[in-house]
Every structure is written in C-alpha cells, then in structure tokens.
Amino acid sequence: MKIIDLEPGDPRLAADLLPVLRELRPHLTPALFGEIYAEGHPQGLRFSAAYDADGRCTGAAGWRIVAGTCDIRKLYVDDLVTAAASRSTGVGRALLSYLEDRARAADCRLLDLDSGTQRTAAHRFYFRERMGVVAFHFGKELDAGHENAVGPVG
Numbered sequence: 001m002k003i004i005d006l007e008p009g010d011p012r013l014a015a016d017l018l019p020v021l022r023e024l025r026p027h028l029t030p031a032l033f034g035e036i037y038a039e040g041h042p043q044g045l046r047f048s049a050a051y052d053a054d055g056r057c058t059g060a061a062g063w064r065i066v067a068g069t070c071d072i073r074k075l076y077v078d079d080l081v082t083a084a085a086s087r088s089t090g091v092g093r094a095l096l097s098y099l100e101d102r103a104r105a106a107d108c109r110l111l112d113l114d115s116g117t118q119r120t121a122a123h124r125f126y127f128r129e130r131m132g133v134v135a136f137h138f139g140k141e142l143d144a145g146h147e148n149a150v151g152p153v154g
Contacts, residue, residue, distance in 0.1 A: 001091065003048055021033070047060065047062050
C-alpha cells in the first residue's frame with residue numbers, strides 16, 4: 001500500500017480520491033469538492049489517498065494541523081474513509097498510522113477526529129486503534145442560505 005498527499009489541482013483528487021470520499025460524504029460533487037479544497041487548503045486542509053498494489057485508491061483522509069489554546073497543536077481528521085470493497089484489509093489502520101506519523105513530525109499533542117453517533121462500526125475501529133472518547137462535540141446547523149447544503153457530520 002502506498003499513501004500520498006494530493007495537492008490542489010492534482011487530477012487524482014477527482015478521479016481517485018473523490019469517489020472514495022463520497023462513500024462517506026455523498027453530498028460532495030466534483031465542483032463543490034474543488035471549491036472546498038480551494039478554500040480549505042490555505043487554512044491547512046490536506047487530502048491523503050491510499051493506493052493498493054494495483055493502483056486503485058482504497059482509502060482517503062482529509063486532515064489539517066490546528067493550533068489552539070486547548071490542545072496547543074493537534075492533527076484534526078476531517079475525513080477518514082476506506083472504500084467499501086477494501087474494508088477490513090488494513091487500509092484504515094494504515095491511513096490512521098500515516099496521520100499519526102504526520103502529527104508526531106509536526107509536534108502535535110493530539111490526533112483528533114469526530115465521528116457521527118450513528119457510525120458504530122467506525123467507533124469499534126477507533127477503539128481498536130486505541131482512540132478514546134475525550135469530549136462531547138456540540139453543533140448547531142445554520143441555514144447559511146447556500147444552495148449547496150452540507151450533509152450531517154459523519
């Protein structure tokens with residue numbers, strides 16, 4: 001397995017990563033995904049893709065390094081998804097390990113992510129990977145008046 005970071009404008013974002021990411025975020029269109037990455041990249045948003053030996057994208061991670069008063073510096077995982085056909089083959093573990101290495105290299109104190117309360121299979125995976133529930137995350141959906149509604153937290 002090979003994991004690589006994809007920069008804005010890389011054609012593999014739409015061709016390889018987005019179809020896998022849409023398994024978790026079905027509301028993402030190619031245009032909306034492009035807009036989000038264009039806005040998010042200057043804010044630290046990055047995407048990493050996992051490829052199998054045959055060159056197929058089997059996993060995707062969206063992440064950023066965030067500085068703040070609570071954790072000082074953390075790597076926050078926006079998205080972590082393994083393609084349905086590749087689940088339980090070590091892709092998620094490899095991506096999480098890759099992100100942990102990135103976090104340590106950036107001197108982060110925490111690897112952090114949110115997971116929707118309905119995603120019990122994902123929660124079992126996170127617990128197996130020695131992650132714990134460290135906080136409640138509260139949210140309030142706002143009608144921003146955009147035609148591109150954002151889906152629920154996954």
